[in-house]
Amino acid sequence: MESEEWVTGTVSLKLHGEPVEMELTVPAGPVKPHRMLPIFHSMTNAFVDQSVEVAEAGGGTISCKAGCGACCRQPVPVAESEIYQIAELVEAMPEPRRTAVKQRFANAVDHFAGIGWFDAAKKRSDLMPTESREEANRKMVALAMQYFHEGVPCPFLENESCSIHQSRPLSCREYLVTSPPENCAKPSPETVRVINIFVKASLSVRRTTQTGNLNVLGFVPLIRSLEVAEKFPERFEEKTGRDWMAEFFNDLASHNNDVAEQPAETA
Numbered sequence: 001m002e003s004e005e006w007v008t009g010t011v012s013l014k015l016h017g018e019p020v021e022m023e024l025t026v027p028a029g030p031v032k033p034h035r036m037l038p039i040f041h042s043m044t045n046a047f048v049d050q051s052v053e054v055a056e057a058g059g060g061t062i063s064c065k066a067g068c069g070a071c072c073r074q075p076v077p078v079a080e081s082e083i084y085q086i087a088e089l090v091e092a093m094p095e096p097r098r099t100a101v102k103q104r105f106a107n108a109v110d111h112f113a114g115i116g117w118f119d120a121a122k123k124r125s126d127l128m129p130t131e132s133r134e135e136a137n138r139k140m141v142a143l144a145m146q147y148f149h150e151g152v153p154c155p156f157l158e159n160e161s162c163s164i165h166q167s168r169p170l171s172c173r174e175y176l177v178t179s180p181p182e183n184c185a186k187p188s189p190e191t192v193r194v195i196n197i198f199v200k201a202s203l204s205v206r207r208t209t210q211t212g213n214l215n216v217l218g219f220v221p222l223i224r225s226l227e228v229a230e231k232f233p234e235r236f237e238e239k240t241g242r243d244w245m246a247e248f249f250n251d252l253a254s255h256n257n258d259v260a261e262q263p264a265e266t267a
């Protein structure tokens with residue numbers, strides 16, 4: 001059963017030493033986790049804004065803007081809940097756009113399946129627990145660079161701008177650079193300065209809204225969303241908005257030394 005009642009509460013956090021208060025309105029009754037994504041989007045935006053303020057106070061200027069979509073050729077990590085949200089979003093598009101977007105997804109999947117990238121990504125996911133963090137990061141970056149150099153744009157990229165800006169995935173919101181935009185066309189750790197996001201909500205959403213249903217696939221990039229949603233019908237349990245938020249904030253606090261949760265009030 002999906003909830004139509006809402007409840008509003010205040011969450012007080014300390015983020016990177018700064019007090020942050022957020023008023024959150026969440027479903028009162030039980031819902032699937034993809035119904036919570038608009039709330040996670042707002043929170044992610046707030047966390048990113050705080051990191052941008054710090055970057056700008058340190059002399060950096062964000063160079064990302066509409067019309068610059070070089071980064072939208074990277075393998076975008078998505079939470080299991082985002083996979084089903086993306087599938088619903090595409091299904092709700094009017095024709096002929098829906099068919100055009102679906103074709104772009106299918107073309108991208110065919111391309112990367114054809115060069116064996118998904119198999120390589122699965123092997124990478126399997127090996128990661130046996131490697132040091134540095135080694136795992138280095139190899140993951142190499143795999144991401146291989147993907148990038150194929151030059152296949154995200155199916156939602158239109159005129160070098162995101163056509164689903166309001167609904168874009170959490171990890172897209174967390175990727176901002178202060179280096180010259182032209183450097184993003186040939187990215188390297190030396191030429192692209194990605195701003196440090198102190199608290200990555202995307203990671204907590206990935207951990208708290210996954211069922212294990214997709215573990216067999218390893219790393220799933222955004223371009224596989226439609227294929228995966230069709231082959232693996234979602235099997236999320238329903239929880240109240242408060243329960244989803246409690247799990248999210250517990251995960252956030254346990255994985256981020258910069259976050260301390262304060263007592264919350266609910267109206």
Ligand code: SF4
Binds near residue numbers: 076158
């Ligand atoms: S969803 Fe939008 S922001 Fe994210 S990679 Fe695709 S086009 Fe870029």
